[in-house]
Amino acid sequence: MPSTPTVTVLYFAAASTATGLNSEEIELPTPRPFKLSSLSNLLISRYPGKGLEKVLESSQWSVDAEMVDNPDETVLTGGEEVAVICPVSGG
């Protein structure tokens, strides 16, 4: 049986505080390819009551180190590196 495709999700700043993680491997549920915009609910369900929902509301996504303009039109097939990009505070 072929193994379930996974993506690596990177957490920084408030997202890492909420999840307690810097990164994790997530199995992509069916139907696949999986919409990036559906990843929010999947992650929120994994960390209930941690404030992740609020963090994700104000965040953007990157896939394979490219910022995503439209998560509804972006799909994940497995093997991607996805990052939660919280509001930035460099400088």
Next chain:
Amino acid sequence: MSQWPPASVEAREELIEGIAVLTYNALNTESITREVADARAGATAIFIGTTRNSFKGKVVTRLDYQAYSKLAIKTITSIILEAHQKFSRSLHQTPDTLVPPIIRSAVYHRLGTVPVGEPSIVIAVSSPHRKESFQACEYILERIKEDAQIWKREFYEGEKEEDAEWKANTAP
């Protein structure tokens, strides 16, 4: 969780127009300024961003910076190129001159713990005439604050570590 995220690593990208660096080491303004030195330059603008000791009456004890380095270094590089494009005409120059209005830009951003009072970012820009280096230096700083995938956490005196606040440069 390890102290610094594994994706928050040192990074360095050199281009003809300049250099972008993310480093866990203290920033040396003099050596960064030398990176943009050029005999054709009549001006070098330098911005040094340092960590402040207070926030809304609270005493800041330290600041931690982390980056998604792979992406942040690309963002900073494209901001440097953007600045060199944007300030492409100097009032002092005739259009056929061979010296570009902005010669070189260097951006160094520190990662990890930055003690209060030390530089977290140094930007140096050289140009034949002063106006363009001032403008480009400010432009690069503002664009980095908007877009570069770097995050700052402030720790306050008398408060628990887990209450330390992740900052945001723009209101969500």
